[in-house]
């Protein structure tokens with residue numbers, strides 16, 4: 001379905017995000033017929049590109065990141081792009097932008113701040129000073145939203161001076177992933193799971209976001225962040241919220257976000273004693289990954305004194321009626337054995353077995369929600385081994401691979417999210433109080449680490465992280481489900 005006419009202004013239009021994600025996502029939406037004739041994309045950055053130079057740059061981005069380009073569609077898409085050089089701190093380019101936008105004051109207007117957070121203030125200020133905010137205007141910001149609760153508040157204040165909360169779209173691209181939305185469908189469009197979705201029937205939950213890549217060229221940024229800020233404060237806590245929240249009353253943005261907020265507030269605070277037992281920090285050293293030898297984090301960074309963690313595993317608890325006593329084991333890291341993101345819901349074992357020893361081990365049911373790669377949902381169940389050989393039991397997956405089931409291209413998260421911005425639907429975007437609540441849980445952990453000043457545990461690239469993270473879950477008589 002076509003969206004209404006819009007002007008999308010991308011600040012940071014020659015940056016990495018525009019290259020890898022935004023332009024390819026917009027191209028796909030155009031290809032699928034979702035962009036109306038009156039959709040314009042105005043791209044800005046400091047670079048002095050001519051119109052033709054930017055067109056060539058954008059075509060290069062599509063060539064690199066889109067499979068099977070259709071030349072006619074590329075041509076139509078490129079015709080939507082207008083490039084303006086703006087030095088956001090100066091005046092010149094703003095007037096040009098104003099002229100273009102004010103030619104159509106009544107269409108939807110979205111500003112996408114695909115720039116480092118240091119520029120958010122200057123850009124919002126420029127947008128305000130040049131009176132570019134209309135009643136149909138929205139602004140999109142990317143993480144990191146602050147480096148702790150205090151800086152996040154300051155950033156939100158700055159943006160709040162120019163935009164109202166209903167105009168602010170804080171992207172967490174994990175919420176746009178197809179399987180993440182499917183988690184809501186699974187929980188709330190099936191009668192099967194919800195009655196079992198609580199401490200009486202669920203033993204524990206695991207959330208793993210493992211990457212095989214290292215930090216590479218991003219070491220400069222990454223060293224100021226680390227895995228806790230880069231992945232846990234946002235993506236992983238958002239996944240945890242979707243698993244743990246109460247059924248919202250509707251898919252309305254505030255209904256969903258109210259429920260997520262309650263989960264964040266119910267997270268049991270991490271004290272120094274708990275941090276000692278329930279958190280493992282790691283940093284990768286040289287090893288083998290993706291079929292070749294790779295350097296360690298400190299070598300990539302070019303320093304040997306960094307305490308930044310590239311891996312973290314946490315045993316989290318949600319202190320409410322539904323989840324009391326059910327651990328949520330979270331872990332994420334760079335340079336791990338493979339790239340896989342999944343949520344594993346481990347049910348409790350059966351209360352009593354009627355089978356004899358010949359039946360073999362009766363494993364508890366496990367629901368596996370795979371975000372990437374090979375998106376899908378798998379339910380591990382016990383069945384009888386076929387044949388006349390007696391009552392032997394076996395665990396098999398009831399398996400739904402989305403690629404096999406639907407045979408359609410899996411759209412990138414940004415495609416969905418950018419269209420939601422245009423439609424004005426905030427359901428999959430973080431509200432300010434959610435960001436605050438997530439930091440409120442993360443801040444004490446950062447403080448404990450800062451006070452301890454201890455070295456993260458080294459792990460070899462291409463493994464599953466420090467052995468202490470395996471011990472963390474095995475102490476509880478459980479294991480990580482890395483093989484699905």
Ligand code: BG6
Pocket residue numbers: 143173211230231341
């Ligand atoms: C980003 C992090 O938010 O998410 C990166 O800053 C990380 O460090 C990336 O690599 C992972 O996203 P995806 O979609 O590839 O799982």
